[in-house]
Amino acid sequence: MADVILKTSGLTKYYGSKLAVDHLDLKIEAGSICGFVGRNGAGKTTVIKLLLGLLKPTAGSASIFGCDSQNLTPDIRQRVGYVAEGHRLIRWMTIARLEKFQRAFFPGQWDREFFAEMIDYFELSKKQKVKHLSSGQRAQVSLALTLVPHPELLIMDDPTLGLDAAIRRQFLEGMIRLIMEQGRTVLFSSHILADVERVADRLIVIDKGVLRADCTTEQFRDSVKKVRFSFDKTPPEEIDIDGYLNSRRSEKELELTLVKTTEQKIADWAQKTGAEKFDIVQTSLEDQFIDYTAPQKRSRLFQWEKD
Amino acid sequence: MGIWIQISAGSDKPIYAQIMEQVSQTIAKGILKAGDKLPAVRKLAAELVVNPNTVANAYRLLEKEGLLTTKTGSGTFVGDPKLRSKDISQLNALAERMDTLIGQGVNLGFSGDVLMKMFKDRLGKFTKKS
Amino acid sequence: MKFIALLKKELRECLPFLIGAAVLLLVLGTLFLRLDAPRTYGGLYPDFKPASAINIYQLKQSSSLSLVGSLLWIFSIALGLAIGIRQFWVAFYSRTWDFEICRPTRRAAVLTAKITAAIIGFVLSVGLVWSLFYWYASQSSIWFTPLTGRLLTKGWIFIALGFVVYLGVAVAGLSTERWYTTKLFSLGLVLIVYIACVSEWRLWLILIFLVIGILILLLQVTEKFLNRQL
Numbered sequence: 001m002a003d004v005i006l007k008t009s010g011l012t013k014y015y016g017s018k019l020a021v022d023h024l025d026l027k028i029e030a031g032s033i034c035g036f037v038g039r040n041g042a043g044k045t046t047v048i049k050l051l052l053g054l055l056k057p058t059a060g061s062a063s064i065f066g067c068d069s070q071n072l073t074p075d076i077r078q079r080v081g082y083v084a085e086g087h088r089l090i091r092w093m094t095i096a097r098l099e100k101f102q103r104a105f106f107p108g109q110w111d112r113e114f115f116a117e118m119i120d121y122f123e124l125s126k127k128q129k130v131k132h133l134s135s136g137q138r139a140q141v142s143l144a145l146t147l148v149p150h151p152e153l154l155i156m157d158d159p160t161l162g163l164d165a166a167i168r169r170q171f172l173e174g175m176i177r178l179i180m181e182q183g184r185t186v187l188f189s190s191h192i193l194a195d196v197e198r199v200a201d202r203l204i205v206i207d208k209g210v211l212r213a214d215c216t217t218e219q220f221r222d223s224v225k226k227v228r229f230s231f232d233k234t235p236p237e238e239i240d241i242d243g244y245l246n247s248r249r250s251e252k253e254l255e256l257t258l259v260k261t262t263e264q265k266i267a268d269w270a271q272k273t274g275a276e277k278f279d280i281v282q283t284s285l286e287d288q289f290i291d292y293t294a295p296q297k298r299s300r301l302f303q304w305e306k307d
Numbered sequence: 308m309g310i311w312i313q314i315s316a317g318s319d320k321p322i323y324a325q326i327m328e329q330v331s332q333t334i335a336k337g338i339l340k341a342g343d344k345l346p347a348v349r350k351l352a353a354e355l356v357v358n359p360n361t362v363a364n365a366y367r368l369l370e371k372e373g374l375l376t377t378k379t380g381s382g383t384f385v386g387d388p389k390l391r392s393k394d395i396s397q398l399n400a401l402a403e404r405m406d407t408l409i410g411q412g413v414n415l416g417f418s419g420d421v422l423m424k425m426f427k428d429r430l431g432k433f434t435k436k437s
Numbered sequence: 438m439k440f441i442a443l444l445k446k447e448l449r450e451c452l453p454f455l456i457g458a459a460v461l462l463l464v465l466g467t468l469f470l471r472l473d474a475p476r477t478y479g480g481l482y483p484d485f486k487p488a489s490a491i492n493i494y495q496l497k498q499s500s501s502l503s504l505v506g507s508l509l510w511i512f513s514i515a516l517g518l519a520i521g522i523r524q525f526w527v528a529f530y531s532r533t534w535d536f537e538i539c540r541p542t543r544r545a546a547v548l549t550a551k552i553t554a555a556i557i558g559f560v561l562s563v564g565l566v567w568s569l570f571y572w573y574a575s576q577s578s579i580w581f582t583p584l585t586g587r588l589l590t591k592g593w594i595f596i597a598l599g600f601v602v603y604l605g606v607a608v609a610g611l612s613t614e615r616w617y618t619t620k621l622f623s624l625g626l627v628l629i630v631y632i633a634c635v636s637e638w639r640l641w642l643i644l645i646f647l648v649i650g651i652l653i654l655l656l657q658v659t660e661k662f663l664n665r666q667l
Contacts, residue, residue, distance in 0.1 A: 033358055052539070055666045074439075077541035088532040090446070104442030105541045172356050180349055180359065194317025201360045218364075221321055282319045 002029040005153055005185045006051060010060035013046055013209075020046045022209040023060065028187060028202070030152075033179055035200030035217070036189035039293055043209040044189040045084075048157045052082060064153065078106055081151030083159040087142040089130045095119060095141060096126035106149040118144040122170075136167050147174050154178055156188035160195075168192065172199050193286035207293050217285075224288040227266055229254045229275040241269045246294055255281075257291040310339060310346065314355055322357055326365035334374055334385055335433055345375065345383045439542045440550060447524065447554035454519040458512045459562035466505040466570055509567050509592055513559070513599025520558060521606025524551045529610070548662045552655075555603050559596055567592045587640070594634055597647055601630050604654035611661035623657065626650060 006028040013021040021043045028034055038044050049055040051062045053069040062069040067076050089098060103110045119126060122140040130138065139159060146154065154175065160168040172195055178184050179199075190196050196203070196217075203220045205213035213220055224245075229235065235254035239247055243261040247254060254275075258266070263280070270278045283291075310333050314325045333339045345351075348366060352359035366383050369375045376386040412422045528534040537547060571589045605627035612623070633646035 054535075054538070074542045077539075080541075082539055084535060086532060086535075088534075088536050090533060090536065092450070101442055101446060104438050107438060169356060173353075176353055176356055176358070180353070197322060198316045198357050201358045218321070218323075284317050284319050286317060 002031050003183075004028070004066075005030050006062075006064055006187065007066075008047070008051070008060065008062045011047070011050060011057055011062050012059040013043075013050060013055065014058045020209050021050065021057075024206075024209075024211050026204065026211065026214060028185065028204075030183050030185050031179075032202045033175060033186040033188070033200050034202040034204055035196035036187055036204045036206070037191075037193065037196060037289060038189075038206040040191075042206045042293075044206060045157055046209075047206065048084075048155060048187075048189065052080070052155065078109065078149070079152040081146040081149065081154045082157075083142050083146045083155075084157040085159055085161045087135070087138040087159070089138055089141060089145075091131040092129065094127055094129050095124060098130065098141065098145065099126070102145045102148075109149040111148050111150060115144055115148045118148070136163050139163055139167055140170065143171055143174050147178060150178075150181065152184055154184070154186045154188075156186070158189050158191065160190070160192075168195060175199050193284070193289050197285045205289070205292065212292070221285060221288065223260045224292050225258050225261065225266075226281045226283050226287075226291070227256050227258060228279045228281055229256065229270060229273070230277050230279075231273075231275050233274070235275075236273050241265065245291060259292070312351070312355060314357065316357075323361050323365040323368070326351075326355075326362060327369055330365065330369060331374060337433070339385050341385050341387055343385045344381075345385065347382060439540070440546055443540070443542070443547060443550035444554055447550050448557065450523055451520050451554060451558050454516060454523065455558045455562040458516045458519075459566050462505075462508055462512045462563055462566045463569075466508055466566070469504045469508065505567075505570050506588075506592055506595065509563060510595045510598070513563050513596045514602050515599075516559065516563060517599040517602030517604075518606055520555050521603040521610065524555070525607045525610030544663055545659075548659060551607075552658075555600065559600055559603075563599065564593070564596050567596065590640065594643060594647065597651070598631060598634050601627055601647070601650055601654065604651065604658055608654055608657045608661060611658065611665060613661075613665065623654065626653065 004027050006026065008024050008026040011021055011024040011026075012019075024047065026047075036044055036048075046055065050057050051064060051069055053072045056070065064072060064080065065076050067073065090101070093101065099115055118140075122137065122144070124133075124137060124140065128137075130141070133141065142159065156171070156175075160171050175186050175188065176199060179186060186199075188200075200217050203213060203215060203217045204211070205220075215223070231252050231254065234251070235249055239254075239256065241256065241258065241261070242265055243259040245257040245259055247256050249255070266278060266280070269275075310330070312326060312329045314322050314329075316322060318325075320328075330339075330345070339345070345366070346354075348359050348362045352362045355362070366375055366377070370377060370383075370386075374386055375383050377383050409422065412425075528537060538544065540547060568589070571592065605623045608623035627650070630646055630650035633643055633650075
């Protein structure tokens with residue numbers, strides 16, 4: 001049983017009267033890469049900031065390595081690497097100067113060769129000033145600064161937003177490289193489900209501040225099913241099957257998105273409604289995510305007229 | 308032993324399934340023979356930029372099917388073909404895929420004979436090497 | 438180690454202002470002393486009348502030095518504004534605040550580094566230059582009697598006033614009030630201290646106002662800095 005690295009307990013955050021995080025209970029164990037996904041404004045950044053003690057919860061608590069997030073000691077902070085979207089580094093410093101600055105905060109942990117290797121790989125020069133770097137290059141430097149101390153916990157808050165595919169790939173490679181070290185944990189939020197599918201072995205889905213899923217990627221992929229029912233008459237209006245999320249219908253077909261159901265239940269319902277046959281359609285993680293977080297009972301923005 | 312595996316993230320097929328399929332094909336085509344060593348889980352994971360657990364999972368499932376065997380400490384190897392299990396679910400899955408192909412062929416207007424010949428030709432490419 | 442790194446960064450960021458203030462004060466001050474420029478400011482700054490005037494030259498010299506004093510007053514306030522804005526306003530607008538705060542160190546250490554850098558900055562730039570002027574004036578062979586230390590103290594009070602302005606700007610910058618009137622409330626306190634400093638009151642009374650003002654502002658800065666959410 002691995003150690004619990006990140007934990008939240010009834011974590012709640014209000015911004016004025018707006019509820020951003022709603023009684024979140026989360027447990028993340030060591031050794032996994034957790035993909036943290038959700039729509040824009042679902043509360044991902046808020047949760048991360050609460051975990052890092054950058055925000056105060058309205059209720060509930062959060063902790064890292066067993067230490068309450070509001071009182072994180074410098075020792076604990078040294079074990080955590082944090083990269084956020086925007087990558088605001090100190091503009092007037094050169095990369096070399098920045099390395100020296102960062103190094104001072106991780107005594108005994110800094111891996112000079114690794115840093116040099118990364119900077120070299122990114123084709124950057126240590127003499128360059130941060131203000132002369134492009135946003136992609138700043139992201140690369142951020143990645144280097146964060147990975148080089150070999151943190152036990154890496155938290156990334158959508159660090160590759162707006163950046164090109166090559167840089168996104170470099171971040172993923174960095175995560176993979178880190179996870180190969182003993183007992184490391186990664187929590188990263190992203191909108192690119194393909195990236196999440198690649199590297200995450202756990203999926204955490206948050207929607208409107210509420211935890212909707214906390215399971216392995218495999219479990220999620222198995223749980224959200226799209227089933228196509230074929231009828232020889234008009235498909236039934238009422239859909240009373242377990243785990244029904246939303247639907248799409250045509251003249252003779254009904255496509256349902258179902259969650260956590262069994263093939264037996266599907267077969268039973270098909271029989272009950274007189275469907276000729278049904279197919280379980282495999283879809284991409286992105287499609288599954290969209291269906292899972294779509295407004296209830298309707299999976300498409302536009303409803304076409306029946307033609 | 309270096310094998311080329313290409314995965315496509317974000318597609319309908321889970322990544323572990325893609326890895327399984329490609330390793331199976333590599334073995335079926337004879338590029339990897341019984342006793343050959345497969346790339347280490349970590350190495351393949353780093354190369355494909357996927358979670359090592361995904362690769363480990365693929366290897367594990369292939370081992371269950373009898374295609375691979377693991378020798379603790381040494382790595383994962385291609386298993387003895389005689390020990391490969393051929394269970395019903397695999398045949399069913401195979402049948403489904405055959406249906407797709409046959410359906411396509413028939414819809415395109417090809418006759419049964421043409422399709423049969425094509426099947427025999429391509430099968431020859433595989434069995435020639437094993 | 439960590440604190441030194443923070444301190445070095447803060448000092449480096451203020452350096453242009455420190456050098457600018459010091460050099461300008463040095464140059465303009467020397468000019469004023471040499472040219473013996475006539476007073477044109479009226480009653481906008483305090484009179485540095487020495488306790489006793491021996492002869493007319495002394496009076497004249499001391500008035501030149503007091504002109505330097507008025508320059509000192511201007512530059513100290515300007516420096517206070519500059520450092521305060523650089524340390525507590527710019528970081529927010531350029532969003533490097535997150536990076537500064539997410540250091541594996543106590544948040545208090547980040548603040549202490551900033552304030553320490555400000556103090557060192559004041560002492561080593563305008564402080565040093567002012568002391569230099571005072572020393573130079575005291576070496577001048579025209580003087581028959583030594584300058585009173587009161588002049589030097591008054592100068593340092595002005596420098597401290599610059600530091601008060603710095604703290605006021607810091608508090609304003611850290612304040613999360615949305616309305617600018619409440620945000621700049623701390624500057625009201627600064628004004629009070631300023632008025633005290635330029636008054637003709639006894640020295641110890643001025644010092645009390647100064648110390649209390651600095652303490653209150655320090656408390657406010659600390660409280661706001663440590664509690665500010667990102």
